[in-house]
Amino acid sequence: MQLRPTRVLDLVLNVIVAAALGWAVTRWAYSSFPAITMFAGASLLPVAAIETALGFVIKAKIADQHVGDGPHELHPINVARAAALAKASLQVGSIAAGAWLGFLLWAFPQRASVSAAEADIPGAVVGLLAGSALVAAALWLEFCCRAPEDPTDDSATT
Structure with a gap:
């Protein structure tokens, strides 16, 4: 089985479904929610920063052909683990962004009549941005x- 790049359509569907559920849950249970702080919204930003840095490290190791099981080389299983982390983070980020979007779709129109909604909007916007940053x-x-494209080995085919 070959691991394929994530389809953007799958991520968009995650956002749409999570936004619908987020809106419905917020509409139903907003009065029992705790206050939304900036920290709640920003919780995914450190993960996004780590994954960005990890991407640069892996890209450099692959470009320099330092992938293998020798000293100072990046073991191929670690590249596979990073790819699995990316796949999982794509799901988490898109669902989190959708949930925050659903919250905002309910809270933004309510901000005039519900004072707590006005106070919760900045944290939810940060959450939407953090989920998007993770994606x-x-x-x-x-x-x-x-993996880089395999170079053709002309001598092997002749």
């Missing part, structure tokens, strides 16, 4: 984990 970082990491 972007995971797409970058997934791209960086791709």
Whole structure:
């Protein structure tokens, strides 16, 4: 089985479904929610930063052909693990962004009549941006984990 790049359509569907569920849950249970802080929204930003940096490291190792099981080389299983991390983060980021979007779709129109909604909007916007940043970082990491094209070995075919 071959691991394929994540389809953008799958991520868009995650966002749409999570936004619908987020809106419905917020509409139903907003009064029992705790206050939304900036920290709650920003919780995915450190993961996005780590995955971005990891992408640069892996891309450099692959470009320098330092992938293998020798000293100072990046073991191929670690590249596969990073690709799996990227795949999982794409799901988490798109679902989180969708959930925050659903929250915002409910809270933004309510801000005039519900004072708590006005106070919760900045944290939710940060959450939407953090989920989106995780998706972007995971797409970058997934791209960086791709194997380079195999060079054709003309001498082997003759």
